[in-house]
Amino acid sequence: MLRKFLCIAAAALTAFMSGCTAKTNKVSIDEVGDGLTIYSFKAGKADAELIYGDDWAVLIDCGEKGFGKEIVAYMEDNGIKKLDYLIITHFDKDHVGGAAKVLKTCEVGAVMQSNSPKESNEYENYLEALDNKGMTAQTVREKMTFTLGEAVFTVDPPAQEVYEKEPSNNSSLITEVTLGDVNMLFAGDAENDRLAEFTQNNNKTYRFVKVPYHGHWQKQLQPFAQSIKAEIAVITSSDEEPEDKQTVDLFKKCGAEVYTTKTDSVIVKCDGKNIAAAYDNS
Numbered sequence: 001m002l003r004k005f006l007c008i009a010a011a012a013l014t015a016f017m018s019g020c021t022a023k024t025n026k027v028s029i030d031e032v033g034d035g036l037t038i039y040s041f042k043a044g045k046a047d048a049e050l051i052y053g054d055d056w057a058v059l060i061d062c063g064e065k066g067f068g069k070e071i072v073a074y075m076e077d078n079g080i081k082k083l084d085y086l087i088i089t090h091f092d093k094d095h096v097g098g099a100a101k102v103l104k105t106c107e108v109g110a111v112m113q114s115n116s117p118k119e120s121n122e123y124e125n126y127l128e129a130l131d132n133k134g135m136t137a138q139t140v141r142e143k144m145t146f147t148l149g150e151a152v153f154t155v156d157p158p159a160q161e162v163y164e165k166e167p168s169n170n171s172s173l174i175t176e177v178t179l180g181d182v183n184m185l186f187a188g189d190a191e192n193d194r195l196a197e198f199t200q201n202n203n204k205t206y207r208f209v210k211v212p213y214h215g216h217w218q219k220q221l222q223p224f225a226q227s228i229k230a231e232i233a234v235i236t237s238s239d240e241e242p243e244d245k246q247t248v249d250l251f252k253k254c255g256a257e258v259y260t261t262k263t264d265s266v267i268v269k270c271d272g273k274n275i276a277a278a279y280d281n282s
Contacts, residue, residue, distance in 0.1 A: 029278045033271035040234045040266040043067050045214050045241040046094035056148035058085045060186050061095040065122050068101025082107040089173045089188030091118040096126050103129035111137040116171035152178045159197050170194040180272020187212035195220035205229040207275050215243025230256045232277045237262045
């Protein structure tokens, strides 16, 4: 009896230490009801995620210069006439590059941005497009929450004004989206310092995550992944700059299905109870 008890206890401890828990019953994307859609564009090693419902839309990052036209085309094809919010997680070229085109072409309600400017032609084009539109972006310095339809968005700013290491990536805004019982997370290009901040303060699980920094391996990814316990992980990568195998293995070990945008754009649907993903093979 004692031996049996010790075996059960050891198994429980192993499961606990792994940071992984049993997952909810999986459904196919066709079985998910109405709610919201996340479209992670195949944009090379760049980020562009469009989150939308029946009558609202939010764009997180815009890919590199020239990619704005791809975002605008997708919006037109899917009847999306306005962006309620444009969120620029940080100012690297592969996140802000397409913003000028989006601002010039689309109706945009409000723009949220990181607190760490980074000079480039793409950044200057973004500022010029804002000015031409008569808009002022809101630099997020305190946690901000807004609601669209039944989805609640929380934009979490970096804790530091300036980071000693990787100041641009570590200044990434991290966005949480909650619909019903489902939490979803978009981690920008957060690196070790930013991930450590988030993980230390996190007490939630997230069934979806946009993996930070294009899937490059970082020491703080392990506690981050174990903390959030994602079921679906999307990595924005390319054949030229692929994700690290160690990162993929980590998220799989923690129970996630891993999708990469180097394969194709990724569609995720959530109805507040169920969530599922698939590659866009259209």
